[in-house]
Amino acid sequence: MNRLQVELPGLSLKNPIMPASGCFGFGREYSRLYDLNILGAIMIKATTPKPRLGNPLPRVAETEAGMLNSIGLQNPGLDKVMEEELPWLEKHCSVPIIANVAGFSEEDYVEVAGKISTAPNVRAIELNISCPNVKTGGIAFGTQPEVAHNLIRKVKKVSRVPVYVKLSPNVTNIVDIAKAVEAGGADGLTMINTLIGMKLDLKTAKPILANKTGGLSGPAIKPVAIRMIYEVSQQVSIPIIGMGGICCAEDVIEFLYAGASAVAIGSANFADPYICPSIIDRLPGLLDELGFNHITECIGRSWKTQ
């Protein structure tokens, strides 16, 4: 028995650990450090219909136990991802790929989702309606329940694989959005994207990031993610892939307790590029220490009656 096996719509995961979108490129760089096949899945960098260079520099700023980024969805565009990045991944690893789909209009999302879901190794898409770093699109689709609902319905019609929707924490009531997304036909949720933040330069008094604001990630946001997953997982029946500041195996268990069924590792890859393999190695021992036979026993334990 594989104690770490988790089954989700479209995704048969040998362990619930995957690198988060935007923190792992398209896998090439990390493949030089370790065998990608050890991962549960890979969430690749957001893909838009056309190539994007992204925002001006500086694009990152370190903050207390975290960091701000405003990369701005830099990516080589749908055609190149289909022709180069996904085939490269298929050749070098057999883990399920979750394609992060981004855009600036409904048409963009529909175009990317329809096409990218035909790639043989793409087993699910992650609909990015929560990027805080682009002026139009992105987060605009993720903060209004009806807008999100309508978009999901359109994307569901064209996608050949299950659709997970990445939720933004920059909302008043995340449960409302989650419910609207579920009603729109989403197969799962991924949460949370980054929190909008800002850092000022002591000498110039101006924002450090050229884009002024950026998305806060890292351990600093973990309590926010835990709280939101705790709330949402009790109100929807679709599974959640949790993310937001996970740095160690203990954090993974806490996310599962909150209600996530699997997790993604983001900024921690930058602090330690070997973080995913080391968490995967540590998990069985931690399950022993906590007295669990199987990792799925942890899911929702914070609110489920035992």
Place this chain on the structure above:
Amino acid sequence: MIQKEMCTITNHQQIASNIFEMTLQGDIVLLMDEPGQFVHLKVSEGIDPLLRRPISISSVNKESRQFTIIYRVQGRGTALLSKKRTGDVVDVLGPLGNGFPLDETGPNETALLVGGGIGIPPLYELSCRLVSKGIKVVHVLGFASKDAVFYEEKFMKLGTTYIATADGSYGRKGLVTDVIETEGISFDTLYACGPIPMLKALEDKFPDKKVFISMEERMCCGIGACYACVCHTKFDKEGSSYKKVCSDGPVFRAGEVIL
């Protein structure tokens, strides 16, 4: 090849105002082949500060499995690093990036090495390697002021060395480009590392020469995955083609990227 290793500090000292020299020991040294590459250091255990610090390698000794870095205390991360003592271990990822090309300068030719401030350290290993190939080296090193000057004697042992300070408190007063001009320094290849305005001035001044520049940029992953340190290329100034300073650089041929 890239490796992560807990390296032991064998020497750590302040060598100028806010400037520290740290020597570390580990097998990772055996991978350090190109002068101009850098290491990515975790300055403390735990999650805060979260990110690593990219610092260029200033010298390598494979026999003793030791390498040296020189860094300026600039913020919280480097301040924490400066508190470490001999015998402490540091989490090192590296070697990262592409270094200066040695084979662009032939034997009996002259290489001019121009550095500004904390851009100077990687030029030391470069100079040692060029000298060992029989290449004549000339150094022009710029500092803010007298108290920031370091490694003058070490560079002098390798070749003619000019020091310039912005405030004139030591050496020539002015910029490195002024020194090159007033001294009429002739050379076959120019290698430079320092602030962008300095690199740009050198690029503009010697459009017909072989010039290699090393860039500094805010980095995050250090291995090319996060897209924090991208820059535009000469042939596509506004478009979607780009280079990553960490993994395509930090050394570029002059004109390759937009400064």
